Amino acid sequence: MKILVQSAPFDVGDETNAFTNTHSNVGAVVTFTGIVRDDDCGSLDAMEIEHYPAMTQKAIMQHAQSAQNRWNLADVLVIHRYGKLVPGDVIMMVATAARHRADAFQAAEFLMDYLKSRAPFWKKEWVKGSPRWVEAKQLDEDALARWE
Amino acid sequence: MQLIYFAWVRERIGAGSEPYDGPAQTVAELVTELRAREPRYDLVFSDLTSLRVAVDQELVDFDASISQAKEVAFFPPMTGG
Secondary structure (H helix, E strand, O other): OEEEEOOOOOHHHHHHHHHHHHHOOOOOEEEEEEEEEOOOOOOEEEEEEEOOOHHHHHHHEEEEEEEHHHEEEEEEEEEOOOOOEEEOOEEEEEEEEEOOOOHHHHHHHHHHHHHHHHOEEEEEEEOOOOEEEOOOOOHHHHHHHHHH | OEEEEOHHHHHOOOOOEOOOOOOOOOOHHHHHHHHHHHHHHHHHHHHHHHHHHEEEEEOOOOOEEOOOEEEEEEEOOOOOO
């Protein structure tokens, strides 16, 4: 398992290839990439992501571990950025490797639902020069509840 | 013990962290004590449903013990991913 929390950009293709090539006996690799989305009017200047350094890595590791316990996985990769990003920037990626695709798909979705509402990150949007904290969505809570 | 604040909690309190050396034994007792300090604390902690708390980097409920804690962090619901 590799969990990286970093401000630096990363290349999703390079990371996916490296992750895939590490494992000789898997039949499926699923990846998800999260990207900073502009609003409908194109007015998002930037997105600032704050996190809790002492907790972030540890908390994501615990959930990657529970994904490993729950599904038959060969490996998990999570990379999540913090700091100031602009629309189109890659925020994060999740990759799961398994012998069979169902395990890889489900574990990737589980990890995403977790990262959305339990990993200690907070997003602040800058719209036309004004900052605004992004509020947590009930939809994301509901998505997480289906795994319990 | 260190108190740590993130996102709008940090902004409204006006500090990222501060030491605490009081008598509170649970998160709830700590919250009551902080609210009595100053209006800015009272405002931040007025609606606990909009807050989350971690004791030594583990998410806990507001009735959790802090008697052995080194770090108590308050923050809004997370918005990662």
